[in-house]
Amino acid sequence: MKFKLSILGSSGAMPFKDRYPTAQVLNVHEQLFLLDSGEGTQMRMSKFRVKRGKINHIFITHLHGDHIFGLPGLLTSFGMNYRTEALHIYSPPGLQQMIDGLFPDADKGPPFEIHYHELDTNAQELVFENKILTVHSIPLYHGIPCNGYLFQEKKLSRKMIREKIEEYSIPFPDIPSIKDGADWTDIDGNIIPNDELTTPAAEPRSYAFCTDTAYNENLIPIIEGVDLLYHEATFLHEDLDKAIKTNHTTALQAATLAKKAKVGKLIIGHYSARYEELDAHLAEARKVFPDTYLAYDGAVFEIAH
Protein backbone atom coordinates (compact mmCIF):
# COMPACT_ATOMS: atom_id res chain seq x y z
CA MET A 1 0.00 0.00 0.00
CA LYS A 2 1.72 3.10 -1.24
CA PHE A 3 2.40 6.28 0.64
CA LYS A 4 4.53 8.21 -1.79
CA LEU A 5 5.24 11.89 -2.30
CA SER A 6 6.38 13.15 -5.73
CA ILE A 7 7.84 16.63 -6.02
CA LEU A 8 6.76 18.29 -9.28
CA GLY A 9 8.09 21.75 -8.50
CA SER A 10 10.58 22.81 -5.83
CA SER A 11 11.10 26.50 -6.55
CA GLY A 12 9.94 29.55 -4.66
CA ALA A 13 8.09 32.45 -6.21
CA MET A 14 10.18 32.53 -9.38
CA PRO A 15 11.01 29.41 -11.36
CA PHE A 16 14.74 28.93 -11.71
CA LYS A 17 16.32 26.68 -14.31
CA ASP A 18 15.03 23.18 -13.58
CA ARG A 19 13.11 24.27 -10.53
CA TYR A 20 9.45 24.91 -11.31
CA PRO A 21 7.03 26.53 -8.84
CA THR A 22 5.39 24.49 -6.09
CA ALA A 23 3.41 21.37 -6.93
CA GLN A 24 3.43 17.91 -5.37
CA VAL A 25 1.46 14.71 -5.69
CA LEU A 26 0.81 12.44 -2.73
CA ASN A 27 -0.09 8.87 -3.63
CA VAL A 28 -1.91 7.07 -0.82
CA HIS A 29 -2.97 3.54 -1.82
CA GLU A 30 -3.09 4.66 -5.49
CA GLN A 31 -5.35 7.60 -4.72
CA LEU A 32 -3.58 10.72 -5.94
CA PHE A 33 -3.80 14.10 -4.21
CA LEU A 34 -2.37 17.24 -5.79
CA LEU A 35 -0.83 19.77 -3.42
CA ASP A 36 -0.56 23.24 -4.93
CA SER A 37 -0.34 23.77 -8.65
CA GLY A 38 2.30 26.25 -9.77
CA GLU A 39 2.79 27.11 -13.43
CA GLY A 40 3.83 24.08 -15.43
CA THR A 41 2.21 21.47 -13.16
CA GLN A 42 0.69 19.61 -16.09
CA MET A 43 4.03 19.51 -17.96
CA ARG A 44 5.73 18.20 -14.84
CA MET A 45 3.07 15.50 -14.58
CA SER A 46 3.92 14.37 -18.10
CA LYS A 47 7.63 14.48 -17.46
CA PHE A 48 7.46 12.56 -14.20
CA ARG A 49 4.70 10.19 -15.39
CA VAL A 50 2.03 11.13 -12.88
CA LYS A 51 -1.32 9.58 -13.77
CA ARG A 52 -3.31 12.78 -13.60
CA GLY A 53 -6.62 11.04 -14.24
CA LYS A 54 -6.41 9.60 -10.72
CA ILE A 55 -6.53 13.06 -9.14
CA ASN A 56 -9.91 14.00 -7.74
CA HIS A 57 -8.79 16.30 -4.93
CA ILE A 58 -6.53 19.33 -5.10
CA PHE A 59 -5.29 21.09 -1.97
CA ILE A 60 -4.11 24.68 -2.39
CA THR A 61 -2.19 26.45 0.38
CA HIS A 62 -2.72 30.06 -0.71
CA LEU A 63 -3.53 32.24 -3.67
CA HIS A 64 -0.08 33.47 -4.66
CA GLY A 65 0.59 32.79 -8.32
CA ASP A 66 3.45 30.37 -7.80
CA HIS A 67 1.01 28.01 -6.08
CA ILE A 68 -1.97 28.30 -8.44
CA PHE A 69 -1.02 29.46 -11.95
CA GLY A 70 -0.78 25.87 -13.16
CA LEU A 71 -4.40 25.23 -12.28
CA PRO A 72 -6.14 26.83 -15.29
CA GLY A 73 -4.08 24.82 -17.78
CA LEU A 74 -4.52 21.62 -15.82
CA LEU A 75 -8.30 22.06 -15.66
CA THR A 76 -8.37 22.74 -19.40
CA SER A 77 -6.37 19.62 -20.14
CA PHE A 78 -8.54 17.51 -17.84
CA GLY A 79 -11.46 18.64 -20.00
CA MET A 80 -9.67 17.87 -23.25
CA ASN A 81 -8.90 14.40 -21.89
CA TYR A 82 -12.66 13.84 -21.60
CA ARG A 83 -12.74 13.99 -17.82
CA THR A 84 -16.26 13.70 -16.48
CA GLU A 85 -15.60 13.02 -12.79
CA ALA A 86 -16.15 15.85 -10.36
CA LEU A 87 -13.05 17.57 -9.00
CA HIS A 88 -12.72 18.95 -5.48
CA ILE A 89 -10.48 21.91 -4.82
CA TYR A 90 -9.68 23.03 -1.26
CA SER A 91 -8.19 26.48 -0.72
CA PRO A 92 -8.45 29.77 1.10
CA PRO A 93 -11.39 31.87 -0.17
CA GLY A 94 -11.27 33.54 -3.58
CA LEU A 95 -9.90 30.87 -5.88
CA GLN A 96 -13.11 30.12 -7.71
CA GLN A 97 -13.54 33.72 -8.72
CA MET A 98 -10.02 33.78 -10.17
CA ILE A 99 -10.50 30.59 -12.14
CA ASP A 100 -13.99 31.48 -13.36
CA GLY A 101 -12.62 34.80 -14.62
CA LEU A 102 -10.32 32.90 -16.97
CA PHE A 103 -13.22 31.05 -18.57
CA PRO A 104 -15.63 33.90 -19.23
CA ASP A 105 -17.89 31.83 -21.50
CA ALA A 106 -19.45 29.50 -18.98
CA ASP A 107 -20.04 26.86 -21.65
CA LYS A 108 -16.38 26.92 -22.71
CA GLY A 109 -14.96 26.15 -19.27
CA PRO A 110 -13.96 22.72 -18.02
CA PRO A 111 -16.78 20.27 -18.88
CA PHE A 112 -16.96 18.61 -15.47
CA GLU A 113 -18.09 19.67 -12.03
CA ILE A 114 -15.65 21.54 -9.86
CA HIS A 115 -16.47 21.81 -6.17
CA TYR A 116 -14.59 24.61 -4.49
CA HIS A 117 -14.18 24.17 -0.73
CA GLU A 118 -13.22 27.43 0.93
CA LEU A 119 -11.25 26.98 4.14
CA ASP A 120 -10.97 29.05 7.27
CA THR A 121 -7.20 29.47 7.33
CA ASN A 122 -7.20 30.32 11.03
CA ALA A 123 -8.73 27.01 12.00
CA GLN A 124 -7.21 23.59 12.19
CA GLU A 125 -10.01 21.44 10.87
CA LEU A 126 -10.88 18.25 9.09
CA VAL A 127 -11.20 19.20 5.43
CA PHE A 128 -11.39 15.76 3.84
CA GLU A 129 -11.91 12.19 4.90
CA ASN A 130 -12.42 8.90 3.14
CA LYS A 131 -11.84 5.24 3.95
CA ILE A 132 -8.09 5.43 3.88
CA LEU A 133 -7.13 8.84 5.21
CA THR A 134 -8.01 12.15 6.78
CA VAL A 135 -6.76 15.59 5.76
CA HIS A 136 -6.66 18.44 8.25
CA SER A 137 -5.77 22.04 7.54
CA ILE A 138 -2.80 23.62 9.32
CA PRO A 139 -2.85 27.40 9.93
CA LEU A 140 0.27 29.03 8.45
CA TYR A 141 1.76 32.50 8.80
CA HIS A 142 2.37 34.08 5.41
CA GLY A 143 0.76 37.51 5.61
CA ILE A 144 -2.19 36.40 3.49
CA PRO A 145 -4.69 33.60 4.21
CA CYS A 146 -2.63 30.44 3.97
CA ASN A 147 -2.82 26.93 5.33
CA GLY A 148 -0.89 23.73 5.06
CA TYR A 149 -2.32 20.23 5.11
CA LEU A 150 -1.83 17.19 7.31
CA PHE A 151 -2.46 13.83 5.64
CA GLN A 152 -2.98 10.95 8.04
CA GLU A 153 -3.48 7.41 6.95
CA LYS A 154 -6.25 5.68 8.90
CA LYS A 155 -5.62 2.76 11.19
CA LEU A 156 -4.66 -0.16 9.01
CA SER A 157 -5.96 -3.70 9.40
CA ARG A 158 -3.97 -6.44 11.13
CA LYS A 159 -2.39 -8.84 8.66
CA MET A 160 -3.77 -12.36 8.31
CA ILE A 161 -1.26 -15.16 8.59
CA ARG A 162 -2.09 -17.02 5.38
CA GLU A 163 -1.22 -20.48 6.66
CA LYS A 164 -3.76 -20.12 9.47
CA ILE A 165 -6.61 -19.69 7.00
CA GLU A 166 -5.82 -23.13 5.63
CA GLU A 167 -4.97 -24.70 8.97
CA TYR A 168 -8.34 -23.79 10.50
CA SER A 169 -10.33 -23.71 7.23
CA ILE A 170 -11.47 -20.18 7.99
CA PRO A 171 -14.25 -19.11 5.59
CA PHE A 172 -13.40 -15.93 3.64
CA PRO A 173 -16.43 -13.96 4.91
CA ASP A 174 -14.97 -14.18 8.43
CA ILE A 175 -11.65 -12.65 7.49
CA PRO A 176 -12.52 -8.91 7.62
CA SER A 177 -13.54 -9.09 11.26
CA ILE A 178 -10.40 -11.06 12.13
CA LYS A 179 -8.33 -8.37 10.38
CA ASP A 180 -10.15 -5.85 12.55
CA GLY A 181 -8.91 -7.72 15.64
CA ALA A 182 -11.69 -10.19 16.49
CA ASP A 183 -10.98 -13.69 17.76
CA TRP A 184 -12.42 -16.53 15.70
CA THR A 185 -14.66 -19.37 16.80
CA ASP A 186 -14.45 -22.61 14.87
CA ILE A 187 -17.26 -25.03 14.04
CA ASP A 188 -16.74 -26.87 17.36
CA GLY A 189 -16.93 -23.70 19.43
CA ASN A 190 -13.20 -23.40 20.04
CA ILE A 191 -12.05 -19.78 20.30
CA ILE A 192 -8.85 -19.04 18.42
CA PRO A 193 -7.33 -15.82 19.79
CA ASN A 194 -6.72 -13.11 17.23
CA ASP A 195 -3.00 -12.87 17.82
CA GLU A 196 -2.59 -16.46 16.73
CA LEU A 197 -4.22 -15.62 13.39
CA THR A 198 -2.77 -12.21 12.61
CA THR A 199 0.30 -10.04 12.92
CA PRO A 200 -0.04 -6.45 14.12
CA ALA A 201 -1.13 -3.76 11.68
CA ALA A 202 1.54 -1.48 10.32
CA GLU A 203 1.59 1.99 11.81
CA PRO A 204 -0.52 4.52 9.92
CA ARG A 205 1.65 7.01 8.04
CA SER A 206 1.41 10.78 7.94
CA TYR A 207 2.61 13.72 5.87
CA ALA A 208 2.53 17.42 6.71
CA PHE A 209 2.80 19.99 3.91
CA CYS A 210 3.82 23.38 5.30
CA THR A 211 4.37 26.15 2.76
CA ASP A 212 4.51 29.18 2.61
CA THR A 213 5.08 30.34 6.15
CA ALA A 214 7.21 32.26 8.57
CA TYR A 215 8.84 30.21 11.32
CA ASN A 216 6.19 29.58 13.92
CA GLU A 217 6.31 27.16 16.83
CA ASN A 218 2.52 26.99 16.94
CA LEU A 219 2.98 24.34 14.27
CA ILE A 220 4.76 21.96 16.62
CA PRO A 221 1.77 20.35 18.34
CA ILE A 222 -0.01 19.96 15.01
CA ILE A 223 2.78 18.26 13.13
CA GLU A 224 4.34 16.44 16.08
CA GLY A 225 5.59 13.00 15.15
CA VAL A 226 4.60 13.02 11.48
CA ASP A 227 6.60 10.59 9.38
CA LEU A 228 7.30 13.14 6.69
CA LEU A 229 7.34 16.91 6.94
CA TYR A 230 7.73 19.22 3.95
CA HIS A 231 8.60 22.66 5.24
CA GLU A 232 9.56 25.58 3.08
CA ALA A 233 13.10 26.86 3.46
CA THR A 234 13.09 29.77 1.05
CA PHE A 235 16.27 31.30 2.50
CA LEU A 236 19.55 30.44 4.16
CA HIS A 237 19.78 31.64 7.74
CA GLU A 238 22.30 34.32 6.75
CA ASP A 239 19.33 35.89 4.94
CA LEU A 240 17.06 35.71 7.97
CA ASP A 241 16.13 39.37 7.55
CA LYS A 242 14.68 38.59 4.13
CA ALA A 243 12.82 35.58 5.52
CA ILE A 244 11.26 37.69 8.25
CA LYS A 245 10.36 40.49 5.84
CA THR A 246 8.62 38.16 3.38
CA ASN A 247 7.04 35.72 5.87
CA HIS A 248 9.26 32.84 4.84
CA THR A 249 11.53 30.43 6.69
CA THR A 250 15.24 29.64 6.65
CA ALA A 251 16.69 26.16 6.29
CA LEU A 252 17.94 26.35 9.88
CA GLN A 253 14.51 27.29 11.14
CA ALA A 254 12.79 24.51 9.21
CA ALA A 255 15.22 22.01 10.71
CA THR A 256 14.67 23.44 14.19
CA LEU A 257 10.95 22.97 13.82
CA ALA A 258 11.43 19.40 12.54
CA LYS A 259 13.58 18.63 15.55
CA LYS A 260 11.21 20.17 18.08
CA ALA A 261 8.25 18.38 16.51
CA LYS A 262 10.18 15.09 16.47
CA VAL A 263 9.20 14.31 12.88
CA GLY A 264 10.60 11.32 11.04
CA LYS A 265 12.05 12.99 8.00
CA LEU A 266 12.24 16.59 6.80
CA ILE A 267 12.07 17.72 3.17
CA ILE A 268 12.93 21.34 2.47
CA GLY A 269 12.06 23.29 -0.66
CA HIS A 270 10.51 26.49 -2.10
CA TYR A 271 14.00 27.89 -2.61
CA SER A 272 14.51 31.49 -3.59
CA ALA A 273 15.89 31.95 -7.11
CA ARG A 274 18.83 33.79 -5.54
CA TYR A 275 20.40 30.41 -4.71
CA GLU A 276 21.78 28.55 -7.69
CA GLU A 277 23.17 25.70 -5.60
CA LEU A 278 21.41 24.19 -2.60
CA ASP A 279 24.24 22.41 -0.80
CA ALA A 280 24.32 25.14 1.83
CA HIS A 281 20.61 24.72 2.55
CA LEU A 282 21.10 21.00 3.11
CA ALA A 283 24.20 21.40 5.26
CA GLU A 284 22.59 24.10 7.37
CA ALA A 285 19.48 22.02 8.03
CA ARG A 286 21.32 18.75 8.64
CA LYS A 287 23.42 20.32 11.38
CA VAL A 288 20.21 20.65 13.38
CA PHE A 289 18.17 17.80 11.95
CA PRO A 290 20.25 15.13 10.19
CA ASP A 291 17.34 13.39 8.47
CA THR A 292 16.77 16.31 6.10
CA TYR A 293 16.46 15.99 2.32
CA LEU A 294 16.30 18.51 -0.50
CA ALA A 295 13.19 18.65 -2.62
CA TYR A 296 13.98 18.77 -6.32
CA ASP A 297 11.72 18.47 -9.35
CA GLY A 298 11.21 14.78 -9.91
CA ALA A 299 12.22 13.68 -6.41
CA VAL A 300 10.21 10.88 -4.81
CA PHE A 301 9.90 10.22 -1.08
CA GLU A 302 8.24 6.99 -0.09
CA ILE A 303 7.31 5.69 3.31
CA ALA A 304 7.34 1.94 2.95
CA HIS A 305 5.96 -0.51 5.48
Added chain:
Amino acid sequence: MKFKLSILGSSGAMPFKDRYPTAQVLNVHEQLFLLDSGEGTQMRMSKFRVKRGKINHIFITHLHGDHIFGLPGLLTSFGMNYRTEALHIYSPPGLQQMIDGLFPDADKGPPFEIHYHELDTNAQELVFENKILTVHSIPLYHGIPCNGYLFQEKKLSRKMIREKIEEYSIPFPDIPSIKDGADWTDIDGNIIPNDELTTPAAEPRSYAFCTDTAYNENLIPIIEGVDLLYHEATFLHEDLDKAIKTNHTTALQAATLAKKAKVGKLIIGHYSARYEELDAHLAEARKVFPDTYLAYDGAVFEIAH
Protein backbone atom coordinates in the same frame (compact mmCIF):
# COMPACT_ATOMS: atom_id res chain seq x y z
CA MET B 1 20.94 43.45 -37.73
CA LYS B 2 19.00 40.50 -36.44
CA PHE B 3 15.66 39.24 -37.59
CA LYS B 4 15.28 36.03 -35.66
CA LEU B 5 12.33 33.96 -34.54
CA SER B 6 12.63 31.65 -31.53
CA ILE B 7 9.95 29.05 -30.90
CA LEU B 8 9.30 28.64 -27.17
CA GLY B 9 6.24 26.43 -27.49
CA SER B 10 5.01 24.47 -30.50
CA SER B 11 2.05 22.54 -29.11
CA GLY B 12 -1.65 22.99 -29.68
CA ALA B 13 -4.20 23.26 -26.92
CA MET B 14 -2.66 20.56 -24.74
CA PRO B 15 1.04 20.41 -24.01
CA PHE B 16 2.55 17.11 -25.09
CA LYS B 17 5.89 15.81 -23.83
CA ASP B 18 8.48 18.38 -24.92
CA ARG B 19 5.96 20.51 -26.75
CA TYR B 20 4.72 23.40 -24.63
CA PRO B 21 1.78 25.62 -25.64
CA THR B 22 2.26 28.50 -28.05
CA ALA B 23 4.86 31.17 -27.38
CA GLN B 24 7.46 32.75 -29.66
CA VAL B 25 9.97 35.57 -29.48
CA LEU B 26 10.84 37.69 -32.49
CA ASN B 27 14.15 39.52 -32.24
CA VAL B 28 14.35 42.50 -34.59
CA HIS B 29 17.60 44.42 -34.18
CA GLU B 30 17.83 43.24 -30.54
CA GLN B 31 14.32 44.45 -29.75
CA LEU B 32 12.36 41.45 -28.49
CA PHE B 33 8.67 40.90 -29.16
CA LEU B 34 6.73 38.13 -27.45
CA LEU B 35 4.02 36.43 -29.49
CA ASP B 36 1.47 34.60 -27.37
CA SER B 37 2.32 33.30 -23.96
CA GLY B 38 1.13 29.77 -23.24
CA GLU B 39 1.74 28.13 -19.88
CA GLY B 40 5.44 27.73 -19.17
CA THR B 41 6.60 30.67 -21.31
CA GLN B 42 8.91 31.96 -18.59
CA MET B 43 10.48 28.54 -18.08
CA ARG B 44 11.03 28.23 -21.82
CA MET B 45 12.70 31.65 -21.80
CA SER B 46 15.15 30.39 -19.17
CA LYS B 47 15.79 27.15 -21.01
CA PHE B 48 16.35 28.80 -24.38
CA ARG B 49 18.19 31.79 -22.95
CA VAL B 50 15.83 34.52 -24.06
CA LYS B 51 16.65 37.87 -22.48
CA ARG B 52 13.20 38.57 -21.15
CA GLY B 53 14.15 42.02 -19.88
CA LYS B 54 14.29 43.22 -23.48
CA ILE B 55 10.61 42.51 -24.00
CA ASN B 56 8.41 45.59 -23.89
CA HIS B 57 5.65 44.46 -26.24
CA ILE B 58 3.54 41.32 -26.13
CA PHE B 59 1.19 40.37 -28.95
CA ILE B 60 -1.60 37.95 -28.10
CA THR B 61 -3.67 36.29 -30.83
CA HIS B 62 -6.69 35.23 -28.77
CA LEU B 63 -7.86 34.46 -25.28
CA HIS B 64 -7.75 30.68 -25.26
CA GLY B 65 -5.71 29.40 -22.35
CA ASP B 66 -2.97 27.78 -24.41
CA HIS B 67 -2.05 31.24 -25.69
CA ILE B 68 -2.26 33.24 -22.46
CA PHE B 69 -1.86 31.09 -19.33
CA GLY B 70 1.87 31.85 -19.20
CA LEU B 71 1.22 35.56 -18.91
CA PRO B 72 0.36 35.81 -15.17
CA GLY B 73 3.57 34.05 -14.14
CA LEU B 74 5.66 36.06 -16.57
CA LEU B 75 4.25 39.35 -15.29
CA THR B 76 4.90 38.25 -11.71
CA SER B 77 8.50 37.35 -12.49
CA PHE B 78 9.05 40.62 -14.35
CA GLY B 79 8.03 42.32 -11.13
CA MET B 80 10.30 40.17 -8.97
CA ASN B 81 13.15 41.02 -11.33
CA TYR B 82 12.61 44.69 -10.42
CA ARG B 83 11.15 45.64 -13.79
CA THR B 84 10.05 49.27 -13.86
CA GLU B 85 9.58 49.82 -17.59
CA ALA B 86 6.04 49.91 -18.90
CA LEU B 87 4.81 46.86 -20.77
CA HIS B 88 2.44 46.95 -23.73
CA ILE B 89 0.11 44.05 -24.38
CA TYR B 90 -1.92 43.83 -27.60
CA SER B 91 -4.84 41.42 -27.76
CA PRO B 92 -8.51 40.97 -28.51
CA PRO B 93 -10.74 42.57 -25.83
CA GLY B 94 -11.04 41.03 -22.37
CA LEU B 95 -7.49 40.16 -21.42
CA GLN B 96 -7.00 42.87 -18.83
CA GLN B 97 -10.03 41.73 -16.87
CA MET B 98 -8.68 38.18 -16.78
CA ILE B 99 -5.25 39.24 -15.61
CA ASP B 100 -6.52 41.77 -13.08
CA GLY B 101 -8.74 39.06 -11.61
CA LEU B 102 -5.62 37.06 -10.72
CA PHE B 103 -4.15 39.94 -8.73
CA PRO B 104 -7.12 40.94 -6.59
CA ASP B 105 -5.04 43.13 -4.27
CA ALA B 106 -4.21 45.99 -6.60
CA ASP B 107 -1.07 46.78 -4.62
CA LYS B 108 0.19 43.20 -4.91
CA GLY B 109 0.08 43.05 -8.71
CA PRO B 110 3.02 43.65 -11.03
CA PRO B 111 4.80 46.84 -9.88
CA PHE B 112 5.09 48.43 -13.33
CA GLU B 113 2.66 49.93 -15.78
CA ILE B 114 0.84 47.61 -18.13
CA HIS B 115 -0.87 49.17 -21.12
CA TYR B 116 -3.50 46.92 -22.60
CA HIS B 117 -4.28 47.63 -26.25
CA GLU B 118 -7.55 46.05 -27.29
CA LEU B 119 -7.74 45.23 -30.98
CA ASP B 120 -10.63 45.01 -33.39
CA THR B 121 -10.07 41.49 -34.65
CA ASN B 122 -12.10 42.11 -37.78
CA ALA B 123 -9.83 44.89 -38.97
CA GLN B 124 -6.41 44.75 -40.51
CA GLU B 125 -4.73 47.70 -38.87
CA LEU B 126 -1.46 49.16 -37.74
CA VAL B 127 -1.13 48.20 -34.08
CA PHE B 128 2.47 49.17 -33.40
CA GLU B 129 5.20 51.18 -35.07
CA ASN B 130 8.65 52.34 -34.11
CA LYS B 131 11.82 53.30 -35.96
CA ILE B 132 12.63 49.82 -37.12
CA LEU B 133 9.35 48.08 -37.83
CA THR B 134 5.58 48.12 -38.13
CA VAL B 135 3.15 45.56 -36.81
CA HIS B 136 -0.27 45.07 -38.38
CA SER B 137 -3.04 42.83 -37.16
CA ILE B 138 -4.33 40.04 -39.41
CA PRO B 139 -7.96 38.93 -39.01
CA LEU B 140 -8.14 35.18 -38.35
CA TYR B 141 -11.02 32.70 -38.31
CA HIS B 142 -11.13 30.75 -35.09
CA GLY B 143 -14.70 31.07 -33.88
CA ILE B 144 -13.73 33.58 -31.19
CA PRO B 145 -12.07 37.01 -31.67
CA CYS B 146 -8.61 36.17 -32.95
CA ASN B 147 -5.97 37.92 -34.98
CA GLY B 148 -2.48 37.22 -36.20
CA TYR B 149 0.30 39.74 -36.60
CA LEU B 150 2.42 40.91 -39.51
CA PHE B 151 5.87 42.23 -38.61
CA GLN B 152 7.54 44.31 -41.30
CA GLU B 153 10.98 45.74 -41.00
CA LYS B 154 11.17 49.31 -42.25
CA LYS B 155 13.22 50.34 -45.26
CA LEU B 156 16.84 49.95 -44.29
CA SER B 157 19.61 52.43 -45.00
CA ARG B 158 22.01 52.00 -47.90
CA LYS B 159 25.40 50.76 -46.77
CA MET B 160 28.40 53.13 -46.78
CA ILE B 161 31.48 51.86 -48.56
CA ARG B 162 34.00 52.43 -45.78
CA GLU B 163 36.96 53.16 -48.04
CA LYS B 164 35.08 56.06 -49.61
CA ILE B 165 34.78 57.84 -46.28
CA GLU B 166 38.55 57.94 -46.09
CA GLU B 167 39.13 58.62 -49.80
CA TYR B 168 36.94 61.74 -49.81
CA SER B 169 37.44 62.67 -46.13
CA ILE B 170 33.67 62.66 -45.59
CA PRO B 171 32.79 64.15 -42.18
CA PHE B 172 30.74 61.84 -39.96
CA PRO B 173 27.78 64.22 -39.63
CA ASP B 174 27.18 63.89 -43.40
CA ILE B 175 26.93 60.10 -43.33
CA PRO B 176 23.28 59.66 -42.30
CA SER B 177 21.97 61.59 -45.30
CA ILE B 178 24.27 59.65 -47.63
CA LYS B 179 22.92 56.41 -46.17
CA ASP B 180 19.45 57.74 -46.91
CA GLY B 181 20.44 58.07 -50.59
CA ALA B 182 21.71 61.65 -50.96
CA ASP B 183 24.67 62.54 -53.17
CA TRP B 184 27.56 64.30 -51.43
CA THR B 185 29.24 67.58 -52.31
CA ASP B 186 32.88 68.00 -51.38
CA ILE B 187 34.64 71.16 -50.20
CA ASP B 188 35.35 72.19 -53.83
CA GLY B 189 31.73 71.80 -54.92
CA ASN B 190 32.21 68.46 -56.71
CA ILE B 191 29.14 66.26 -56.49
CA ILE B 192 29.87 62.63 -55.74
CA PRO B 193 26.87 60.49 -56.77
CA ASN B 194 25.40 58.36 -54.02
CA ASP B 195 25.91 55.05 -55.80
CA GLU B 196 29.66 55.65 -55.80
CA LEU B 197 29.56 55.95 -51.98
CA THR B 198 27.09 53.27 -51.00
CA THR B 199 25.79 49.85 -51.86
CA PRO B 200 22.02 49.24 -52.00
CA ALA B 201 20.11 48.67 -48.81
CA ALA B 202 19.18 45.13 -47.95
CA GLU B 203 15.53 44.26 -48.48
CA PRO B 204 13.33 44.79 -45.41
CA ARG B 205 12.27 41.49 -43.86
CA SER B 206 8.85 40.36 -42.78
CA TYR B 207 7.19 37.75 -40.60
CA ALA B 208 3.54 36.74 -40.41
CA PHE B 209 2.24 34.90 -37.34
CA CYS B 210 -1.05 33.15 -38.11
CA THR B 211 -2.54 31.05 -35.31
CA ASP B 212 -5.20 29.83 -34.48
CA THR B 213 -7.32 29.78 -37.61
CA ALA B 214 -9.34 27.79 -40.06
CA TYR B 215 -7.99 27.73 -43.60
CA ASN B 216 -9.01 30.97 -45.22
CA GLU B 217 -7.79 32.45 -48.48
CA ASN B 218 -8.63 35.96 -47.32
CA LEU B 219 -5.21 35.81 -45.71
CA ILE B 220 -3.40 35.60 -49.02
CA PRO B 221 -3.28 39.30 -49.97
CA ILE B 222 -2.26 40.21 -46.41
CA ILE B 223 0.64 37.82 -46.09
CA GLU B 224 1.66 37.78 -49.75
CA GLY B 225 5.41 37.61 -50.21
CA VAL B 226 6.42 37.57 -46.52
CA ASP B 227 9.83 36.09 -45.90
CA LEU B 228 8.62 33.91 -43.09
CA LEU B 229 5.14 32.61 -42.39
CA TYR B 230 4.17 30.72 -39.26
CA HIS B 231 0.84 29.06 -39.88
CA GLU B 232 -0.80 26.64 -37.53
CA ALA B 233 -1.20 23.08 -38.77
CA THR B 234 -3.01 21.48 -35.88
CA PHE B 235 -4.07 18.43 -37.91
CA LEU B 236 -3.04 16.18 -40.75
CA HIS B 237 -5.28 16.44 -43.77
CA GLU B 238 -6.74 12.99 -43.10
CA ASP B 239 -8.28 14.67 -40.04
CA LEU B 240 -9.74 17.54 -42.05
CA ASP B 241 -13.14 17.00 -40.46
CA LYS B 242 -11.64 17.72 -37.03
CA ALA B 243 -9.86 20.80 -38.38
CA ILE B 244 -13.11 22.16 -39.79
CA LYS B 245 -15.04 21.40 -36.62
CA THR B 246 -12.52 23.17 -34.37
CA ASN B 247 -11.58 26.07 -36.67
CA HIS B 248 -8.07 24.81 -37.23
CA THR B 249 -5.94 24.06 -40.28
CA THR B 250 -4.27 20.97 -41.73
CA ALA B 251 -0.62 20.78 -42.76
CA LEU B 252 -1.70 20.48 -46.39
CA GLN B 253 -3.86 23.58 -46.12
CA ALA B 254 -1.12 25.60 -44.46
CA ALA B 255 1.24 24.67 -47.29
CA THR B 256 -1.38 25.52 -49.88
CA LEU B 257 -1.78 28.96 -48.37
CA ALA B 258 2.00 29.45 -48.26
CA LYS B 259 2.22 28.53 -51.92
CA LYS B 260 -0.64 30.75 -53.01
CA ALA B 261 0.76 33.67 -51.01
CA LYS B 262 4.24 33.08 -52.44
CA VAL B 263 5.93 33.33 -49.06
CA GLY B 264 9.62 32.67 -48.60
CA LYS B 265 9.51 30.01 -45.96
CA LEU B 266 6.74 28.27 -44.03
CA ILE B 267 6.90 27.13 -40.42
CA ILE B 268 4.09 24.92 -39.19
CA GLY B 269 3.17 24.26 -35.58
CA HIS B 270 0.39 24.17 -32.96
CA TYR B 271 0.19 20.40 -33.33
CA SER B 272 -2.60 18.43 -31.73
CA ALA B 273 -1.46 16.15 -28.91
CA ARG B 274 -2.93 13.25 -30.90
CA TYR B 275 0.25 13.21 -33.01
CA GLU B 276 3.31 11.86 -31.26
CA GLU B 277 5.54 12.13 -34.35
CA LEU B 278 5.42 14.99 -36.82
CA ASP B 279 7.12 13.51 -39.86
CA ALA B 280 3.78 13.12 -41.59
CA HIS B 281 2.97 16.82 -41.07
CA LEU B 282 6.24 17.81 -42.66
CA ALA B 283 5.96 15.40 -45.59
CA GLU B 284 2.37 16.45 -46.27
CA ALA B 285 3.24 20.14 -46.30
CA ARG B 286 6.45 19.77 -48.31
CA LYS B 287 4.63 18.01 -51.11
CA VAL B 288 2.84 21.29 -51.74
CA PHE B 289 5.37 23.79 -50.43
CA PRO B 290 8.93 22.39 -50.23
CA ASP B 291 10.32 25.21 -48.10
CA THR B 292 8.37 24.11 -45.03
CA TYR B 293 9.88 23.55 -41.58
CA LEU B 294 8.53 22.12 -38.36
CA ALA B 295 8.33 24.36 -35.34
CA TYR B 296 9.69 22.68 -32.23
CA ASP B 297 10.43 24.07 -28.77
CA GLY B 298 13.84 25.68 -29.00
CA ALA B 299 13.88 26.01 -32.80
CA VAL B 300 15.35 29.22 -34.22
CA PHE B 301 14.59 30.66 -37.66
CA GLU B 302 16.75 33.54 -38.77
CA ILE B 303 16.52 35.67 -41.87
CA ALA B 304 20.05 36.85 -42.47
CA HIS B 305 21.07 39.56 -44.86
